[in-house]
Amino acid sequence: MAELVFFSGTMDCGKSTLALQMDHNQSARGRVGLIFTKLDRMGESVLSSRLGLSTPAHEVGDDLDFWEVVVEHLTHGARVDYLICDEAQFYTAAQVEQLARVVDELGIDVNCFGITADFRTELFPGSKRLFELADRVQVLQVPALCWCGERATHNARIIDGVMVVEGEQVVVGDTSGEGGVIDEAHVEYEVLCRRHYMRRMNSHAARLASATPDVLPFDLDVCPVPPRG
Ligand SMILES: Nc1ncnc2c1ncn2[C@@H]1O[C@H](COP(=O)(O)OP(=O)(O)O)[C@@H](O)[C@H]1O
Numbered sequence: 001m002a003e004l005v006f007f008s009g010t011m012d013c014g015k016s017t018l019a020l021q022m023d024h025n026q027s028a029r030g031r032v033g034l035i036f037t038k039l040d041r042m043g044e045s046v047l048s049s050r051l052g053l054s055t056p057a058h059e060v061g062d063d064l065d066f067w068e069v070v071v072e073h074l075t076h077g078a079r080v081d082y083l084i085c086d087e088a089q090f091y092t093a094a095q096v097e098q099l100a101r102v103v104d105e106l107g108i109d110v111n112c113f114g115i116t117a118d119f120r121t122e123l124f125p126g127s128k129r130l131f132e133l134a135d136r137v138q139v140l141q142v143p144a145l146c147w148c149g150e151r152a153t154h155n156a157r158i159i160d161g162v163m164v165v166e167g168e169q170v171v172v173g174d175t176s177g178e179g180g181v182i183d184e185a186h187v188e189y190e191v192l193c194r195r196h197y198m199r200r201m202n203s204h205a206a207r208l209a210s211a212t213p214d215v216l217p218f219d220l221d222v223c224p225v226p227p228r229g
């Protein structure tokens with residue numbers, strides 16, 4: 001039975017790597033897939049992982065209709081066994097519904113990969129609809145970690161070193177320091193555990209706090225001093 005599966009988690013937890021592995025394993029056994037992505041950090045029409053691998057992909061614009069794309073392939077005699085859909089958080093709710101129809105009416109497996117929530121902890125439209133419609137939502141096995149060592153559960157947006165909780169939902173960027181730019185400010189992301197997300201305590205803020213002896217905003221037993229870097 002074909003399935004709609006949503007592999008979800010924070011940024012930097014290995015979603016795109018898994019998407020590439022899944023495609024590799026399927027195509028190595030002669031199955032034929034279509035690969036989609038939207039707003040990948042590496043540019044248009046590419047699905048890339050931080051491990052350095054990438055593959056060409058169909059870029060998903062707001063007007064792309066997954067049902068029509070797949071039906072057109074089939075009508076022209078092409079085989080389609082599965083779909084790999086990366087950065088699915090950015091898809092529209094209608095596009096997720098088209099993906100569900102591809103599964104139900106064409107019997108094609110659809111594997112979606114994407115972050116659950118934005119830097120304000122609000123669900124992205126694509127993720128919300130996937131949570132509502134997917135046969136399965138899977139968390140990845142290797143957790144991304146907060147600077148304190150706990151499992152990271154939240155994505156923080158950092159502008160010029162300071163964590164923010166207001167702004168546009170979509171700003172393409174990375175966790176490695178290479179970010180986008182808004183109004184000439186440097187935008188990047190950092191994954192945090194809930195405790196440190198709620199305290200607005202990214203690694204930079206924690207380092208500053210630990211350097212100030214009379215300001216101890218959190219319990220050092222639970223929140224060790226973050227590593228330098
Ligand atoms: N130099 C490295 N050596 C080993 N693993 C790495 C290295 N760089 C990144 N990774 C792994 O790649 C993961 C990020 O993979 P990626 O597929 O780009 O994440 P996502 O798509 O979820 O944002 C990291 O969590 C880490 O496990």
Ligand SMILES: Cc1cn([C@H]2C[C@H](O)[C@@H](COP(=O)(O)O)O2)c(=O)[nH]c1=O
Nearest residue numbers: 011012115118119155169170171172173
């Ligand atoms: C939290 C958050 C993230 N984004 C962007 C930043 C990246 O370009 C992607 C996530 O990609 P990844 O492969 O999972 O690292 O999403 C955003 O636009 N808004 C946000 O709030």
